Amino acid sequence: MRRETIAIHGGYDGDPATKSVAVPIYQTVAYEFDSADHGAALFNLEVEGFRYTRINNPTIAILERRVAALEGGREALCVSSGQSATYYAVLNVTQMGGNLVSAPQLYGTTHTLFAHILPKQGVNVRFAESDRPQDVERLIDGETCAVFSETVGNPAGNVCDVQGLAEVAHAHGIPLIVDNTVATPILLRPIEHGADIVVHSLTKFMGGHGTTLGGAIVDSGNFSWKTHAQRFPMFSQPDESYHGMVYTDRFGDGAYLARLRSVYQRTTGAVLSPLSAFLLLQGIETVALRVERHVENGRGVAEFLRKDRRVEWVNYAGFPDSPHYPLAKRYLCGRACSLMTFGVKGGFESAKKFYDALKLVKRLVNLGDAKSLACHPASTTHRQMSPEEQRKAGVTPETIRLSIGIEHIDDIVADLDQALDQANAVT
Numbered sequence: 001m002r003r004e005t006i007a008i009h010g011g012y013d014g015d016p017a018t019k020s021v022a023v024p025i026y027q028t029v030a031y032e033f034d035s036a037d038h039g040a041a042l043f044n045l046e047v048e049g050f051r052y053t054r055i056n057n058p059t060i061a062i063l064e065r066r067v068a069a070l071e072g073g074r075e076a077l078c079v080s081s082g083q084s085a086t087y088y089a090v091l092n093v094t095q096m097g098g099n100l101v102s103a104p105q106l107y108g109t110t111h112t113l114f115a116h117i118l119p120k121q122g123v124n125v126r127f128a129e130s131d132r133p134q135d136v137e138r139l140i141d142g143e144t145c146a147v148f149s150e151t152v153g154n155p156a157g158n159v160c161d162v163q164g165l166a167e168v169a170h171a172h173g174i175p176l177i178v179d180n181t182v183a184t185p186i187l188l189r190p191i192e193h194g195a196d197i198v199v200h201s202l203t204k205f206m207g208g209h210g211t212t213l214g215g216a217i218v219d220s221g222n223f224s225w226k227t228h229a230q231r232f233p234m235f236s237q238p239d240e241s242y243h244g245m246v247y248t249d250r251f252g253d254g255a256y257l258a259r260l261r262s263v264y265q266r267t268t269g270a271v272l273s274p275l276s277a278f279l280l281l282q283g284i285e286t287v288a289l290r291v292e293r294h295v296e297n298g299r300g301v302a303e304f305l306r307k308d309r310r311v312e313w314v315n316y317a318g319f320p321d322s323p324h325y326p327l328a329k330r331y332l333c334g335r336a337c338s339l340m341t342f343g344v345k346g347g348f349e350s351a352k353k354f355y356d357a358l359k360l361v362k363r364l365v366n367l368g369d370a371k372s373l374a375c376h377p378a379s380t381t382h383r384q385m386s387p388e389e390q391r392k393a394g395v396t397p398e399t400i401r402l403s404i405g406i407e408h409i410d411d412i413v414a415d416l417d418q419a420l421d422q423a424n425a426v427t
């Protein structure tokens with residue numbers, strides 16, 4: 001099936017109990033065993049079925065199959081937020097003393113996780129000078145467990161060279177983990193370009209309506225944990241926390257996901273609620289249509305801003321003179337995301353005035369909503385970074401980030417226009 005069809009039907013063949021056409025919400029914590037032996041077989045992962053919603057749930061399972069199919073992956077685990085997805089994805093491949101090599105352009109909270117939380121847990125994160133494969137490769141050593149990058153950086157708008165990063169990672173026997181939140185599988189399927197693990201904040205374009213937090217980790221099933229058993233002993237040695245299970249023996253290509261679920265999801269429990277899974281599935285049904293309009297409106301806004309004398313600069317990957325254009329052409333078929341940044345002429349004060357004057361466009365830190373949104377990264381999402389870290393992440397004090405929604409383009413432009421007038425009055 002094509003992505004438009006998967007978004008609507010993927011992972012759901014109808015409910016065997018009721019033949020409900022809409023996905024049923026299984027709002028239950030536990031599931032009854034037929035017998036002690038049946039319970040034992042479920043606990044030993046010998047038969048398929050459900051035990052407890054912290055581990056799996058029929059409604060969430062449908063979302064997992066749908067997201068995996070959209071990404072062209074083998075399997076997915078859905079969790080309570082994009083942050084828990086990223087955290088679990090990297091925890092699953094690292095141990096004390098290991099390190100990650102990351103591109104520097106990251107979502108602010110992911111940067112905080114990498115720069116401040118993981119190191120205290122014994123996993124150092126090395127930030128490359130840029131997202132270029134050669135800059136990333138320079139930092140990889142014998143203790144590196146994965147390369148991490150956002151396919152389209154938030155808020156820098158850089159499009160990463162997924163294939164180049166995958167080649168570098170694989171040459172060193174490690175997986176490439178990417179965050180595909182901003183691009184969505186409608187614009188880019190990283191697994192087709194060599195990425196091994198894809199993480200998502202389903203909160204954004206996938207859910208699409210700013211109502212529901214959720215995250216996903218998709219495994220391609222392509223990385224051979226067995227071949228690289230020395231670097232990744234957690235998959236090929238008996239796991240004492242799960243009665244001596246050897247994940248690569250029992251699950252083969254599914255080892256990564258099985259361990260993610262039976263170790264991290266089971267013991268630390270960042271569980272998505274069944275109702276949230278339902279709401280996210282509802283959103284995903286229209287993701288292909290919405291992304292089309294997001295892309296079209298994004299272009300309209302970028303073109304408006306670019307020819308406006310009240311605007312200092314526009315960072316939009318869809319312009320041929322953008323440094324991100326060649327990779328946007330290669331990986332996004334030229335369809336630049338509706339996320340862009342720009343600078344209001346007049347510096348910090350004018351930018352602030354512009355921000356305060358917005359009426360239709362919402363002032364907040366979210367993105368990927370049907371509504372148009374604006375953010376001032378330096379005062380919000382990226383405020384915990386040093387100025388140098390901000391610069392590397394593509395943020396300056398006057399930067400405004402826009403996530404263009406699916407309203408009528410004329411109404412969006414009219415609001416930006418009147419806010420630019422207010423800003424212009426300052427200068």
Ligand SMILES: *Cc1c(COP(=O)(O)O)cnc(C)c1O
Binds near residue numbers: 150
């Ligand atoms: C929002 C976001 C996250 C975090 O997702 P939550 O669902 O808010 O936890 C991670 N990565 C990117 C690129 C994001 O935009």
